[in-house]
Amino acid sequence: MPEPTPLFPPPGADHSAETRKRLRQAARAARHAFAAGLNPLTRRALEQALCAQILPHLGPPGVLGSHAAIGDEIDPRAIEDAARASGWRLAFPRVGEGPLSYHRAGRADLAPGYKGIPEPPAEAPLARPDVLLVPLLAADLRGNRLGQGGGHYDRTLAALRASGPVLAIGIAFDLQLEAGIPAAPWDQPLDAIATPTAFHLTHGPARRAP
DSSP states (O other): OOOOBOOSOOTTSOOOHHHHHHHHHHHHHHHHHHHHTOOHHHHHHHHHHHHHHHGGGSOSSOEEEOOOOOTTOOOOHHHHHHHHHTTOEEEEEEOOSSSOEEEEOOGGGOEEOGGGOEEOOTTSOBOOOSEEEEOOSEEOTTSOEEOOSSOHHHHHHHHHHHHSOOEEEEEOOGGGBBSOOOOOTTOOOOSEEEETTEEEEOSSOOOOOO
């Protein structure tokens, strides 16, 4: 796989709001340029390869927290289909004022919600994920993640980890791996990062062993 790219400053560098905004812009532009060059067949092949990297690490069937990909994000639907075939139940997030709430639902149940992002109906049964697929703009191999800036997944991971084990897997294209991302004090590290070519365990908390 390609070496992580030195797009960002080294760990310990400034992580002010303005700096992180610039980093997000750079990561978003790099991902967009990469995704724009993919034809549909190549993109599906990358998503299937991502699925193949993740499946051996899921462990015993439980609840898989997924999400609807937006924009240039890598799509987790291949992972959902394979996990469901192995006995996993799916849950999708709704955005509120606090942590994301996860609800048992299928893709067909999702409808545009917060900022037009597909989400399950409010009356769908609540579910606590055992494994969480986390979208990102960029990440490093220590589990530091750069998201969209709303803090939704940091609040969600903090709440889930306070109530029990959860395996948080960041999913990304290979070019989204960076040599180092400056982490803010409130950031929740990922337990693993999966790309179409590799599955990287980080130093974060881990779920039950397979």
